[in-house]
Amino acid sequence: MGMLDANVSAAPISRVESQRGASGIQPNISVSKDYIEDLIHNKIPQITSSPQDPGRFARRKLDPASENPVAQPQVAPSPPRRVDVPSQQPNLEAAERTAAFQPPIVTSPKYSALDLLLVLAPHLADPEFEAQVVEAHNEQAIIAGEGNYA
């Protein structure tokens, strides 16, 4: 069993530690206890943005007495709005429209088209038309009779 000459040596793994972690840089800020007490009790003015000049900061001193700086206007409740509803009057226009929708000529469902033509044709002063109506009616009757036997 031969030996392999390996000239490869494992390089030591360098450990990269984050400089941003908590273990890295210690904050160079020291705040006294009195400052925090004053900040809690609003004794120190805070820096806020001015709406008139948004690019700059303006100092605004909070009034510790007013818990609600934006006062809501007191508005008296308005009485309920009264809407006058017209009294119920017979809608004549709607009735006329309903009457207009009725067909001007209505036939009884008992009579077919040929039945009506048989009654109307003799009074139309057209013998040819009357003969055609009678012929069509007779043929319809014959067809109906054959249908009954089938």
Place this chain on the structure above:
Amino acid sequence: MPEDKEKSALEKLEAKLIKMWKQSGQASVISGRHTEFVVEPKVFMGDKLHPDILKFLVQGYLANTSTQDSGAGNDIEISPEKLVIKGPDGKKMIVVRDKEIIRQYIASQS
């Protein structure tokens, strides 16, 4: 075949009705640049007559008949609201509510 015979009879009757309806001047004509279209109603709508055809026939019936014809079996009842044409069995066959038709019939009878 009887069926063809029936069709031909109805077709002849339908053609006759359309011809009469056109002659009455009630046909609708659509005029184009180079042609005209005459709108024809479908005469038979199932077992019923087209309302325009029925109106045309009723107008012709009332124009050619009179109350004296009621003895033939067809009776006409008239009121300001409606005109009733009764069938041979005396039952209501046609009810007319067209004010113009009623007015014309009353005027022709007076």
